[in-house]
Amino acid sequence: MFAYIVRKLLFSVVVLFMASVVFFVLVSLSGDPLLNLKQNPRIQQSDIERLTAEYGLDQPLPIQYGIWVGDMLHGDFGTSFEQSTSVNSIIARRIWPTVLLMGSSLIFTVAVAIPFGIYSAIKKYSALDNAGTFFSFVGYSMPTFWLGLILQLVLGVYLSSWAGVRIFYISGMTGSGGLIDLLQHLALPLITLSVISVAEFSRFQRSAMLDVLSSDYLRTARAKGLSRRVVYLKHALRNALLPTVTVVALSMGAIFGGAILTETVFAWPGLGFLLADSLFKGDYNVARALLMISAALIVFFNLVADIAYSLVDPRVSFD
Amino acid sequence: MVDQRRDMGPRAQPSPFEVAEVGGEHYGKVRGRTQREIIWKRFKRHRLALVGGAILLLLYLAALATPVIAPYNFAEIDYTSFNQSPSLDHPMGTDRLGRDELTRVLYGGRISLALGLAVGVFSTVIGATFGIIAGYYSKVVDVLTMGFVDFMLTLPYIPLLLVMGSIFQFTAVTITIAMIILLWPRMARLVRGQVLVVRDQEYVQAAKAVGVSDVKIMLRHILPNVVGVMVVEATLIVALAILFESAISFLGLGIQPPTPSWGNLLTDARSNMIEQWWLTWFPGLMIVITALCVNFLGDGLRDALDPKAVE
Amino acid sequence: MAMLEVNNLKTHFKTQDGTVKSVDGVSFSLEPGETLGIVGESGSGKSVTALSIMQLNPKPPVEYPEGEILFEGQDLLKTSDAKMQKIRGNDIAMIFQDPMTSLNPVFTVGNQIREAIRIHQDVSKDEARKRTVQVLRDVGIANPEQRAGEYPHQYSGGMRQRAMIAMGLACNPKVLIADEPTTALDVTIQAQILELMVGLQEKYGTAIVMITHDLGVVAQIADKVMVMYGGRAVEKGTTEEVFYDPLMPYSWSLLRSLPRLDTAGEVRLLPIKGSPPSLIFLPKGCNFNPRCPFVKDECHEIDPVLEEKKPAHSAACILSVEELEQNKHRVDEQLGVEG
Numbered sequence: 027m028f029a030y031i032v033r034k035l036l037f038s039v040v041v042l043f044m045a046s047v048v049f050f051v052l053v054s055l056s057g058d059p060l061l062n063l064k065q066n067p068r069i070q071q072s073d074i075e076r077l078t079a080e081y082g083l084d085q086p087l088p089i090q091y092g093i094w095v096g097d098m099l100h101g102d103f104g105t106s107f108e109q110s111t112s113v114n115s116i117i118a119r120r121i122w123p124t125v126l127l128m129g130s131s132l133i134f135t136v137a138v139a140i141p142f143g144i145y146s147a148i149k150k151y152s153a154l155d156n157a158g159t160f161f162s163f164v165g166y167s168m169p170t171f172w173l174g175l176i177l178q179l180v181l182g183v184y185l186s187s188w189a190g191v192r193i194f195y196i197s198g199m200t201g202s203g204g205l206i207d208l209l210q211h212l213a214l215p216l217i218t219l220s221v222i223s224v225a226e227f228s229r230f231q232r233s234a235m236l237d238v239l240s241s242d243y244l245r246t247a248r249a250k251g252l253s254r255r256v257v258y259l260k261h262a263l264r265n266a267l268l269p270t271v272t273v274v275a276l277s278m279g280a281i282f283g284g285a286i287l288t289e290t291v292f293a294w295p296g297l298g299f300l301l302a303d304s305l306f307k308g309d310y311n312v313a314r315a316l317l318m319i320s321a322a323l324i325v326f327f328n329l330v331a332d333i334a335y336s337l338v339d340p341r342v343s344f345d
Numbered sequence: 346m347v348d349q350r351r352d353m354g355p356r357a358q359p360s361p362f363e364v365a366e367v368g369g370e371h372y373g374k375v376r377g378r379t380q381r382e383i384i385w386k387r388f389k390r391h392r393l394a395l396v397g398g399a400i401l402l403l404l405y406l407a408a409l410a411t412p413v414i415a416p417y418n419f420a421e422i423d424y425t426s427f428n429q430s431p432s433l434d435h436p437m438g439t440d441r442l443g444r445d446e447l448t449r450v451l452y453g454g455r456i457s458l459a460l461g462l463a464v465g466v467f468s469t470v471i472g473a474t475f476g477i478i479a480g481y482y483s484k485v486v487d488v489l490t491m492g493f494v495d496f497m498l499t500l501p502y503i504p505l506l507l508v509m510g511s512i513f514q515f516t517a518v519t520i521t522i523a524m525i526i527l528l529w530p531r532m533a534r535l536v537r538g539q540v541l542v543v544r545d546q547e548y549v550q551a552a553k554a555v556g557v558s559d560v561k562i563m564l565r566h567i568l569p570n571v572v573g574v575m576v577v578e579a580t581l582i583v584a585l586a587i588l589f590e591s592a593i594s595f596l597g598l599g600i601q602p603p604t605p606s607w608g609n610l611l612t613d614a615r616s617n618m619i620e621q622w623w624l625t626w627f628p629g630l631m632i633v634i635t636a637l638c639v640n641f642l643g644d645g646l647r648d649a650l651d652p653k654a655v656e
Numbered sequence: 657m658a659m660l661e662v663n664n665l666k667t668h669f670k671t672q673d674g675t676v677k678s679v680d681g682v683s684f685s686l687e688p689g690e691t692l693g694i695v696g697e698s699g700s701g702k703s704v705t706a707l708s709i710m711q712l713n714p715k716p717p718v719e720y721p722e723g724e725i726l727f728e729g730q731d732l733l734k735t736s737d738a739k740m741q742k743i744r745g746n747d748i749a750m751i752f753q754d755p756m757t758s759l760n761p762v763f764t765v766g767n768q769i770r771e772a773i774r775i776h777q778d779v780s781k782d783e784a785r786k787r788t789v790q791v792l793r794d795v796g797i798a799n800p801e802q803r804a805g806e807y808p809h810q811y812s813g814g815m816r817q818r819a820m821i822a823m824g825l826a827c828n829p830k831v832l833i834a835d836e837p838t839t840a841l842d843v844t845i846q847a848q849i850l851e852l853m854v855g856l857q858e859k860y861g862t863a864i865v866m867i868t869h870d871l872g873v874v875a876q877i878a879d880k881v882m883v884m885y886g887g888r889a890v891e892k893g894t895t896e897e898v899f900y901d902p903l904m905p906y907s908w909s910l911l912r913s914l915p916r917l918d919t920a921g922e923v924r925l926l927p928i929k930g931s932p933p934s935l936i937f938l939p940k941g942c943n944f945n946p947r948c949p950f951v952k953d954e955c956h957e958i959d960p961v962l963e964e965k966k967p968a969h970s971a972a973c974i975l976s977v978e979e980l981e982q983n984k985h986r987v988d989e990q991l992g993v994e995g
Contacts, residue, residue, distance in 0.1 A: 041496050048500070055512045160393075163644070167636030169588050171595050172611060172629040179618050179625065242757040248712055249752075250772045250823070251745035254737075264762045283503030287592055301504060302596050305511040317508065320501040328499065340807045341761055 034332055038325045042318075046098075049317040050091050053310050098318065104311035106304075113315050117297065123199050124296030128285055131216055132274075135223040140270065142224075143231025147239060147266075148258060158228065165225030170284045174218040174291035181214060197293040215292045219284050223277065230273050235266040268339050275331030279324035387649040394645020397638035404635060405462075408455045415452065417445040431623050438623035440613055450628055453605040456517050457587050458635065464524045465583035471525070472532025473575055477563050479533070480540025491537065497530035506589060510598030517606075520599055524586050535578050539571040573650035580643030584636045591632050607632050657729065658685035659863065660709070660748075660831055665723035667701075667708045674936040678704040680887035681723070683962075688830065691857065691864040693878030693895065695871060695910075699932045701887040702867045706833045708733075709865075710750050711740050727831075746776040749824040753836040755816035759808040765819050766792075766804025772826045791822045794859075796852055814845035818852065825856060833865040838873060850876050871914060875899060883907045886933050886943035889962055893969035903971035903980060905948045926987070942974070950975060950983040 077083075083090070097104055103113035146155040182196035195201060195211040238244070239262060247257045286298035293299065297316055304312040336342040388394060407414070423443035431438045437446035479490035509515070509523050543549065544567065552562050593599035594608025602609055607628040614624035667679035679701045686692050694702045707713045709725055711732060725732040727748065732740065744750075752758045760768060769788045773779065779787070785804075792800035795818040808816060817837060824832055834853070838846040854877055857864055866878055874881055874895065881898045883891040883906065891904040902908040912926040930947040939945055941956040948955065952975075960972040975983070 037495075041499050044496055045500060049508070052505075052508050052512060163393075163637060163640050164633070167584060167588075167633055167640050169591050169595075169608075169629070169632050169636075171592055172625075172632065175611070175615065175618060175625055176629065179622070183619055242752060242754060243760040245712060246752060246758045246820075246823075247760070249710060249744055249750045251741045251743070251775050252771070253741055261760050261763075265760070268762075279499070279501050283501060286503055286507070287596070290596060302507060302598075305507055305598065308511075313508065317501075317504055320504050321499060324499045324501055339762065341809050 030336070031333060034329055038329055041325055042321060045321040046095060046318060047091070049314055049321070050094060051087070053314045053317070054087060054090070094314070098315075103315040106309050106312050113311050116300070116312060117315060117319075120295055120297050120300050122296075123294055124285060124289070124298060127212070127215055127219060127288070127294060127296060128278075128281060130212065131219045131223065131281065131285075132278075134216060135220045135227060136274065138220075139224045139227035140231050140267070143228040143233075143270075144235050144263070144266065146228065146232040147235030150236065155232075159232075162225040162229045165221045166229070168221065169287075170218060170222060171287040171291050173221060174215070174288055177214045177218055178291070199295055215288050215294050218291070219281065219288045222284060223281060226277070227270065227274065231266065231270050234269045235262065238262045238266040241265070268335065271338065272331045272335050275327045275334065278327040279320070282320050282323055384649045388645050391641075391645035391648060393641045394648075397641030397645070400634065401638045401642060404454065404638070405458055407451065408458045411451045411455050415448040417448045428617070428621055430621075437627045438621065440621070440624055441617070446610075446623060446627060449605040449610055450607070450631055453607045453610055453628060454631060454635075456600060456604070456606045457590060457608075457632070460517060460521050460524075460590055461583040461587040461635075461639070463521050464528060464586035465579045467521075467525045468529040468532050468582050469575060469579045472529040473536045473571070475529070476533040476536025477540050477567060477571065480537040481544060481559070481563055481567065487537070490533070494530040494533045494537075497527070498534065500527065502527055502589060503592065506593050507596065507598050510593055510596075514601050515593070515599050517600060517604070520590060520593070521586075524589060528582050528585065531582065532575065532578055535574055536571050539574050540567055543567050543570045573647075576650065577643050577647040580639050580646065584639040584643070587632065587636055587639070657726070659688050659728060660686040661724075661726040662705075662709070663724050663726070665705065665708060665725060666721050667704050667713065668719050668721055669713075669717045670719065671717060671936075676935045677887050677938070678935055679708060682882075682884070682887075682889045684882050684889065684892065686831065686863050686865065688863055689857070689861050691866060691877055691879045693874035693881045694865060694867045694884060695869065695874055695881060696884035697869055697932050699935065700884040701935075702884050703835050705884070706750060706835050706865065706867055709833065710744055710748065711735070711737070712744075712750075742776070745772050745824075745829070746827045747829055748831045748833065749827070749829040750833040750835065751817075751820045751824045751837055754840045755813065755820045756808065756840075758820060759816060761808055764805050764807055765811065766806075769804070769819070769823045769826055772823050776827045787826065788822075791826050792819070794825075794856065795819070795822045796848075797822070813841055814848065817841060817845075817849055821849075821853065821856070825860060825862065828860055829862060831863045831865065833867070835867045836869070837866075839868070839870070846873070853877065871899075871910060883910075886938060887935055888943065888972065890944070890973075891969075891971045892962065893966075897966065897969045901966075901969075903965045903969060903977060904973045905950045905975070905980070905983075906944050907971075908980075908984065909947075909949060942972075949987065950980070 085093070094104065101114070103117065105111070106113050106116055142158060146158050149155055178196040181194050185194065186192045193210065194214050196214060199208070199211050201207050201211065241262075244257055244261055247261045248254075252261075282298070285296065286301055288294065289296045289298035290302050297319065301313065301316040301320075304310075304316065423439070428441055428443075429435055429439045435445050435447065437450055439445055440449070475490055475494070479487045479494075505527065506520075506523060510520075513519065515523070549562060549566050552566055557565075590599055590606065591608035591611070594606045595611050597609070597612060599608055600606035602613075610628040611625065614621065614628070618625050662685070663683050665679055665682045666677070669676040669678060682701070682705055684692060684694075694705065696702045704713065708720070709727075709732060720733050723733070727743070732743070735743070759765065766785070766788050769791065770781075770784045773784045773787055774781075777784075788804055789800045792804060797803050797815055797818055803811070803815075808819070811819060817840075821837070824834075832853075837853075838849050841849065850873060853864065856862065864877070866873065868874060878895050880894050881892070882889050883898065883904065885906050891898055891902065891907045893903075898907060899911065902911055906928075909926065909928045913928055915925060926949070928947055933939060933943055933946070939956075941954075941958055942948070942960050945951050945955040954974055958974055960974050962970050962972045964970045965977050973980070
């Protein structure tokens with residue numbers, strides 16, 4: 027068990043290193059971060075030279091990479107070109123909104139999709155199942171950002187003007203403060219981010235449950251005299267939830283991608299918004315740091331998926 | 346020719362009428378079915394898949410015919426009629442520069458549809474090749490290939506596409522290539538998994554024992570049995586490609602104006618969502634409908650090709 | 657009145673292609689402590705018969721247009737599901753063919769056996785645990801205390817089947833239905849499992865319904881035999897009678913298609929030509945006529961009924977006992993063998 031975890035950890039570290047190289051190179055290629063400054067006639071050449079030296083931009087790339095990695099391992103992500111403050115502080119300010127958004131989305135998604143998937147499987151082809159399947163397809167086929175736009179329009183603007191009072195906010199995270207206010211701001215981004223996941227997971231859960239429903243051991247359980255209810259809730263459920271654990275963990279990376287779009291549409295002050303923004307403005311250090319974070323997120327959740335699965339499924343052995 | 350009959354693979358089918366002969370005339374002629382017929386019959390039961398497929402076909406035909414059927418030029422600016430809501434002249438309205446929205450949607454469609462298809466096809470070909478080779482040969486080849494694939498799979502799609510988009514301005518071709526690079530590992534992993542299942546089947550062992558060459562085995566025995574999952578995953582990839590491209594273009598880092606793509610049409614729309622509703626709804630609905638049809642098609646194919654499906 | 661009496665049972669399934677007549681008029685009886693072997697090829701309806709007794713056929717497509725299944729006087733076909741639950745596992749238990757897929761992989765074996773006990777008997781957890789260990793020991797699993805805490809994938813194939821038997825017998829049922837319990841096992845293990853079952857039957861007095869396509873299994877443990885073909889019972893009698901003097905060409909063909917130690921090398925094996933009939937489109941007349949070695953013209957017209965040909969030995973064939981003998985002799989002579 028221990029050796030298994032260690033092996034996976036090692037692999038993760040290797041992957042992160044490789045990813046860091048890829049990110050570093052790509053971002054470096056994306057342009058000269060000091061371009062704006064250079065084009066500004068009021069900035070003096072000496073200042074530019076000083077900044078260049080300060081940011082280490084005159085060094086050959088491999089050395090820049092080395093410095094960057096070295097700093098990262100110390101927890102220092104460097105300095106933002108755009109805002110002249112440490113990247114760490116920028117990220118620290120924006121991490122909570124993203125965690126809030128993604129976290130609540132995850133909880134919401136799981137709470138909705140799993141029971142629905144299971145119910146759909148048991149009542150296969152019922153009206154609810156068919157409707158659910160159709161909506162899953164639609165949800166699955168919808169571009170996140172467009173859904174956000176539509177929700178802003180319909181539930182944000184139209185609804186509020188029809189009701190005469192602001193029900194949902196369409197941008198930002200806080201207005202007047204307080205929990206209700208937060209929820210009003212969180213609602214639309216939450217739905218936007220969650221729709222695709224709910225669609226995906228409920229389909230998957232349904233399919234996993236269907237597989238289990240056709241198993242021989244359920245027949246054995248019935249032959250022992252168990253009621254249908256017990257057979258579903260005890261025997262079937264345990265087995266049907268197993269693969270979903272993995273799927274949910276593995277999709278966190280994709281959810282982050284969705285968060286980037288959602289945050290941008292709703293001006294939600296999180297890391298996703300920051301990423302798009304920093305790429306536009308050529309603020310490399312921020313961009314690279316965020317890329318590393320998103321890769322680390324994926325790697326971390328892959329690890330979680332592996333370990334969690336091996337814990338809940340007794341058939342998994344560790345060699 | 347001699348091999349045709351001795352081939353023990355799953356595709357060797359007795360003639361449909363053989364099945365009935367056993368019963369002699371007392372059965373009447375019960376016609377058995379070839380595999381292809383079974384698949385087609387099952388597929389036809391999926392009304393949504395059929396509708397989806399039909400709509401997709403229409404869309405692709407429209408895309409091909411766009412230069413001919415588009416009422417205007419997509420860059421044609423007409424100051425006298427900007428921001429008009431849908432009318433007979435402009436069925437999808439015009440944007441703030443007076444450009445006809447329908448034309449722009451049609452041209453945008455060309456890009457998105459072509460791109461989706463290209464990404465689907467190439468990712469599949471590349472991914473399946475790697476997957477089959479890795480799964481078949483196992484050991485070193487497998488470990489190396491899958492190690493690489495696993496690495497690629499941990500790369501975050503959207504952030505990476507954004508970065509790439511900011512490095513160089515994406516054109517339709519370059520964004521297609523970028524997506525192929527990011528998406529083929531998905532196919533590789535899936536195919537390899539399926540190959541592992543198929544490889545241990547007895548007919549493969551039998552073919553090997555007889556001395557059939559590796560390449561032949563991979564093509565004749567393994568490939569037909571992984572085609573099922575391949576096709577389904579391919580449709581998923583097509584849908585993803587369309588969704589990704591529109592997302593990246595929407596953020597301004599994908600296809601650049603003036604070339605229209607459904608994604609960047611929505612960027613323009615964003616500033617005027619409330620008044621010029623047509624600019625938001627039409628391109629967006631096109632994306633949804635296309636992705637939906639692709640997904641329905643994929644679902645229908647999955648059910649039709651699933652050998653485990655109970656009639 | 658026998659303990660278990662099946663009268664003219666018909667189990668049909670409505671499908672897209674038509675009505676599948678899996679069981680089409682089967683009758684048999686079972687007394688306490690008896691062993692009945694139900695023999696037939698795949699698709700003959702034997703498993704469906706068993707599932708019908710347990711009322712475990714999938715509810716939407718299945719229908720029971722005729723017949724009754726009387727267990728201690730109660731017609732199971734008319735029993736509510738709630739009452740059936742009390743009977744399943746408790747009075748009538750069933751074990752299945754593939755023990756690997758028939759045991760839930762995420763629960764320990766002990767847990768699954770305990771569950772069987774605790775549903776039907778009001779005992780404490782401790783009591784149930786003790787009984788579980790006891791019954792595991794009874795089926796010959798060494799180290800039962802430890803094994804009870806293990807998972808199915810940690811057991812070998814033979815052990816798993818023993819565990820399934822343990823689970824079936826945990827509540828001391830009156831009838832144990834075994835659906836091809838040895839088919840998925842090695843030949844040597846097969847023998848062990850059969851011996852085990854015979855031993856347990858002596859100990860507990862359980863009646864057994866053994867469903868199999870393997871005549872060797874039947875010969876070993878069954879008191880009486882019912883041969884099924886095309887959803888019908890085509891021959892019934894004591895094991896000895898049916899084996900030494902089969903009165904239905906199908907049974908005879910089955911026996912003749914198997915190699916025997918005592919006649920090895922002397923007798924030519926006779927495979928049965930053709931394949932089992934579709935249960936939707938059955939042949940006109942006798943179900944077996946396309947493949948029957950003794951077929952006559954009348955066989956295409958008349959649908960034979962199961963009738964008593966010799967004492968306690970019935971067969972569904974229009975040929976009389978004498979005609980059958982002649983046919984058998986003819987074939988034996990052709991093959992240059994003594995009858």
